[in-house]
Amino acid sequence: MATRVEQIAPFQVMAILARAKKLALAGEDVIHLEIGEPDFVAVDAVAEAGVLAIQQGKTGYTSATGLPELKQAISEYYHSRYHASVSPERIIVTPGASGALLLMASLMVNAGEEVIMPDPCYPCNRHFLIQAGAKAKLVETKAEDGFEMDLSALSEHWQDNTSGLWLASPSNPTGAVLSKQYVSEAWQKVSELGGHLLVDEIYQGLVYDGEDFSALSISDDIFVINSFSKYFAMTGWRLGWLVVPEWAIDGATKLAQNVFIAAPSVSQYAAVRAFSPDVLAECELRRQTLNARRLVLLEQLNAIGLPVVAPAHGAFYVYVDVSSVTQDAMAWCLALLEKEKVALTPGADFGVKDAHKYVRFAYTCDEARLKEALARIARFIALSS
Ligand SMILES: Cc1ncc(COP(=O)(O)O)c(C=O)c1O
Known part of the structure; x- marks a missing residue:
């Protein structure tokens, strides 16, 4: 092994x-x-759309980065709900946010590099990096600070082999929600340091206090992960997505083709229905x-x-x-x-x-x-x- x-x-x-x-x-x-x-x-209407897709034989591979109508629906959702302009081409539909994290590690992190993330955070992040021959650098956070990493110390943690910073909001396991100001500041610092910023927004929509925003409304160069697992309660449908900057579309597409061929087709047809008002x-x-x-x-x-x-x-x-x-x-x-x-x-x-x-x-x-x-x-x- x-x-x-x-x-x-x-x-x-x-x-x-x-x-x-x-x-x-x-x-x-x-x-x-x-x-x-x-x-x-999954909400009944979504499950029914999945059943219909099976009955109509819509069960073959889709294009590697996802069904065009699903990418269009996600793009419109960003526009109407989060005031973010995201072209469908920048959306790579994946098997869950897990698939998106795997793509992200392969796309942006070289073997031997490190990615900074808060301690505590979602454990699989560090395991995806290990798969890429890289590793996580966990930075301590405290409950008194709302489990937020101190951004003023980011440059001290940043080494020559640091590739980027991975954040999540809302967070698993803490339920902490980052403010737009915090993510903007993180983006500014990461850009100055010459790295990439990923924001895992898989719990987007499940915000009870504070602003429910997307990092995509801050910059087109931030990477964002999302999924149908949590807000849309579709864990076993295995469907998520990664939003990449314009310049990373070709690389992400190549990887998606090779690693997944496509995300599950039935789930994608069902998910198109998820953005309807009902x-x-x-x-x-x-x-x-x-x-x-x-x-x-x-x-x-x-x-x-x-x-x-x-x-x-x-x-x-x-x-x-x-x-x-x-x-x-x-x-x-x-x-x-x-x-x-x-x-x-x-x-x-x-x-x-x-x-x-x-x-x-x-x-x-x-x-x-x-x-x-x-x-x-x-x-x-x-x-x-
Ligand atoms: C923060 C975070 N990211 C990613 C995932 C992966 O989710 P999925 O692959 O079901 O979309 C999870 C699952 O719990 C999570 O909590």
């Missing part, structure tokens, strides 16, 4: 998932707050449901002595410091699952510094279940102290 495989860490949450499955099989009532996907499915209205209702859960969760965490310091204004996550009750978040998660049948994700999946102090809650179950989970956690803390 290639040595790079050894550098890729398995997800710690897999141990939790495996145990949770066993407990559920044994008839236990497990509450899942560890899973990073919505508990909704579907967007349903997505907005879901956003409101998520926000109501978020407020319940924040309030209840506070009540049980686990207050969330950094604003968690987006996505469907809160990242909680549990160092007042344990020095080992992974062991704590395992014990919580065993005793109270609540599954959470330990911080070690997302970062290095202070990861042992944190757990991620995903509010991907209804309010009643969330309240029940919090009551169980309170009991667990009371009994273990």
Whole structure:
């Protein structure tokens, strides 16, 4: 096996998932707050468009960078909702944001180079870089600063072999939302340093406080990733996209042709329907449901002595410091699952510094279940102290 495989860490949450499955099989009532996907499915009209595509035999390869009508729909969505002018040619449709991240690592990062990203962040980012023979340079962030990387120190982290900066907003695992001013400043600094900036906007639309904007409204030279997985609740349809600057279209197209041939065709035909007003209205209702859960969760965490310091204004996550009750978040998660049948994700999946102090809650179950989970956690803390 290639040595790079050894550098890729398995997800710690897999141990939790495996145990949770066993407990559920044994008839236990497990509450899942560890899973990073919505508990909704694709809106009916979108699923029906997918079924129709199958019935009409629209199941062959599409063009490598995506169906023209889907790219057109995404372009119009950027224009109408985010006031960003993005030509369809700059949109590369991919198998999930994961496909977009893989393209991005191959497109912009040479072997031996580094990409700066905040600690904590989405773990696969660093693994995609390892595949490209490169690596991530994690820069510590603090809850008191809203988990934002200090941009004034960016040049100190920047080395001769630094290729760029990868950010995400809203963030997984912290739910933090970056301001437009912050992303503009990041872009200015990265440009001065001669690198590239990628903003992962996969949780776009799931913003409850603060501005829901796209980095594409700041500059045509910023790379942006997005997906149908989260806002449109289509995780298993495996569909996302990468927006590249004009000068990178040919390179990205070549890579997409070779690596994927095309994203799934049925999913693409279905996704064209996702931007219709009725579907967007349903997505907005879901956003409101998520926000109501978020407020319940924040309030209840506070009540049980686990207050969330950094604003968690987006996505469907809160990242909680549990160092007042344990020095080992992974062991704590395992014990919580065993005793109270609540599954959470330990911080070690997302970062290095202070990861042992944190757990991620995903509010991907209804309010009643969330309240029940919090009551169980309170009991667990009371009994273990
Ligand atoms: C920040 C972030 N980026 C990318 C992905 C990959 O998503 P997908 O490939 O389902 O679009 C995820 C999945 O959880 C994520 O949280």
